[in-house]
Amino acid sequence: MSSTAPSVNASSESAVLATARRARTAAADLAPLPRTARDAALAAVADALVARAAEVVEANAADVGRARANGTSAGIVDRLTLTEERIAAIAADVRDVIALPDPVGEVVRGSTLPNGLELRQVRVPLGVVGIIYEARPNVTVDAAALCLKSGNAVLLRGSSSAHASNTALVAVLRDAVASVGLPADAVQLVPGESRDSVHELMTARGLVDVLIPRGGASLIETVVTESTVPVIETGTGNCHVYVDAAADLERAVEILVDSKADRPSVCNAAETVLVHEAVADRFLPMALAALTSAGVTVHGDESWRRAGAEAGIEVAAVTDEDWAVEYLSYDIAAGVVPDLDAAVAHIRRWTSGHTEAIVTGDTAAARRFVSRMDSAAVMVNASTRFTDGGQFGFGAEIGISTQKLHARGPMGLPELTSTTYVVTGEGHTRG
Template structure:
């Protein structure tokens, strides 16, 4: 059983949430034009604050290196001028998206003349608990504002300086626009108790979204009394079928693993049909080795890894279910599509799974039978992303099945209410 939360921290978080609630009521009434204008000014404010943001980030990186932070986590944390500009651009992209608030999901007119509509409305107050990803700070703020929600951000301590500078810039911009600064709040005090207070602030916070590693996500899912949308880790597979175009397979595998290996939509396991192993493995293992990828291979793949000059180890069972967050990859041979799908069921996390094949029947079976938020056919797993899907930014990638699944953006940050218009009808 968890230790009691410091009452002073609970009081602090409750006060922040109540101020956010007041702000959310104002946001819920804003027109799309007003919200879009606010987002554009927030983007300008973030860019104008680039020196302060980079200074905060430099301090975070210095502390991280001193604490032995891995290179992959440093990559997630690191900001430069181009990345800050990209973060600001994400706000502009969100401004250009349709506003989900007020959208009629469905409706009808009954025989008695009652007009019934199901309409999208904001959630209210959203809590974000996440790790060393400063871009999440701005993405979450932008998406919540556009969908009419206030947000309380609890970022990881590793990004404390970066997050502080980003939120200060956004809050100052909101205040200058005559909007409530409490629409975006950074929860900076209270340590672990603050996160626990946020996820148990039922009645003050409407929804909590965790984003980070497996330990963080499972802690929130277990301990939260506020409803949670569970984002999941990504043990993503690329399966190269017997009918694959091997040039496509090579390009897809390399992109899925090496384009940005620290993120959740990077491939972590490669499955190769035995019939194409002799032709495909020498090429792909050589190129992976050239990109600095360390391999965890089944025994029958080991001779091919030796011939490719790759750094490798014989994989344990646990290796095939590991999210590496870096330049590491498990590799195994399979006898057929059924074995590939069985391994995905055993080791996958329901995030993104890819098949490379020219056999449309195999592709249809894979998309129908693989249980994941996103299933790719002849494409890299790296495309599982709100921006790539045309959603602007994303607040996370949900691997659960209720309410939201896959990249979450504006519609997933709304709920609905039923509006019934009558003319004196009684039942």
Template sequence: MSDIEREVHAVAERARDAAADLAPLSRAVKDEALLAMADALVKRADEITAANAEDVERAREAGTGPAMVDRLTLDPQRIEAIADAVREIVELPDPVGESVRGGILPNGLDLRQIRVPLGVVGIIYEGRPNVTADAAALCLKSGNAALLRGSSSAYSSNTAIIGVLRDALAGTGVPVDAVQMVPGRTRESSNALMRARGLVDVLIPRGGGSLIQAVVRDSTVPVIETGEGLCHVYVDADADLDKAVAITTNAKAQRCSVCNSAETLLVHEAVAEAFLPRVLASLAEAGVTVHGDPRVLEAAAANPTGATVVEATEEDWAAEYLSMDLAVRVVPDVDAALAHIRKYSTQHTEAIITDSLSTSRYFVSRVDSAAVMVNASTRFTDGGEFGFGAEIGISTQKLHARGPMGLPEMTSTKYVVTGDGHLR
């Protein structure tokens, strides 16, 4: 075992001890700790911004683009927003101890299935240092110990934030080791975390597709896949075209760099002639580049709208752009749209625009994704928009949790059976 593996195992063992002490704590104790964490972030904002300045300077020297530098940057206002996000988690119901189902069995046994923490949750994430506080708070509220492995680009910021959070916990009833930073800045420390099976109960990667797939491929610890989103919008023959234009533009352009933004538009051939010029004009106004099939290229040539339209390649149908780009294809019917989605989707979110109840039911029953929107933007797949509050991510897998992962999804269950001398 290498030195870094020993260090990672050491923090994981401390996390297991902390998780055992954290699991039975009351909501009041956990909420008090969360408020202390939020207050500490604001009081020590200068310390955090000073550390963050080191990360920002390194990023600029490395030639990092302005958008990524902006995501990395913290200032007092952003730190206040991070603290407010922690305070919002305080207001959410505590899922731990909730009875999922149960009752008195015919033999008199009292059977209850209750929510319990997952235990030790490792989170591997990229870029934004605000994730550090968000993830720590969500894990704590749901009774889990957090092992946080951020990117090397935010190393100084994450070190400072975790230091502040741990100091805040020292004055509460929550064990300090409920929040820990995984030691090391190289890939070796991430690999050690991925291989800490038996010490870490679950890993949650947050970031781009390459990060998620690397964790899924290399981890021996169970992984909850989150975030990779190749979302589709299908405009049906019976669509209200005004709604279709507005929904498509919102799904792509309202915020293009997130996992629930639309990446492919599928258009039924029966409405293509009427719809394409309108949607191309709307997308052009929003600054979207369209990667279109031959029918789309023909429509763009016949109806100049100022849109930037380029020929789509096979790679475009599989692209999670996370940019102002949209792949557009004309399909003969709903079954062709479904076939396209089955081939390319990452099972995040798909949308259908139609006034036909039978077609919408057909589409919903055959799409195998975490969320399906009917006459609504894909941008609604979000814990806050769903009314769940904060989320750790959007799960695109089928085991344990699927869709927005709020506090209940950060728990497992156990059965508590109470008898009175019962024998089988």
């Protein structure tokens, strides 16, 4: 079985639809295969990534070079960059997926009806999953691994900024999958680098079963509003940390700095910190010193600016744009609030529904905060950076959903399945 995709004219509509049709055929062949076959493909993928890391890094260097020449921000360049060490880590994530329970065939519920019919609701693959994403070539592998494990074919539409990297990665993936006898077309790169190819994918209803967008607010909004294919909405990460009156302030500083500065270019990084006024006089100087040492620029309200002036640290004036933005950089919006309810009101106004955190020693305050949040994840005395499929034990995630239907939060294997009702009788008729 050849792993090379047929040559197509990337600018034509038929190229995208032909790719989707091949994926649909591959999905039908993939769905009934046993776990052993799918796991063998994942093992081959992990081995091939390590063995061919140099060629992937070479392709990635071209993308990174273009991004820097175009003045792309440091945060986006970091997301785009692949090294042999990062590829080894991605391969390790694929091996972790092999060890995860197989969702396909799981009986969600079952019973024997009064008439003797045996009823089972069984997990089955979704079919063809399309992923539209920006400047993160690691998503190419994460998405393919989770889709293969859950018996789905995957159509990958990355951004043009990562086209060389994604092309190299998909070549590795297809060769690996074909080497163990699975259909290479279970993993395909959507042809074309223009918006037209994205639109064709979004309107390939009947060929593509679901789309998952991963990227900035503009990309997600476009996919959600323009698709005729069903969409699982992933959201931007305007995440908040609230430091309560009963917080251990040293612990709060550690959580805040980790939430913001551990890796600011990812969606679970904190973008806003709110502090109860009862501890502001003590906490703000500590937080400013720690954030500044970590290279973070604070965009603060009057209290933060006054504390900054007293400490000789420049604090920019915060605006509504700062409260709303997902920085993806070493910047954070900062405010002081009169109480927990004011923090809740602020967060509910500005949040993207991703992750919020409270630092407190008061159990009642923690419960009140959690009960009033409307986000996919809420952390109590823990960094926002833990909202992650790997950290939750799901393996490599395909995205973090901020919607409320079907899937919410880090999306692992079960979220890539639907269900079929299997009804077994003994000549039962209804009439």
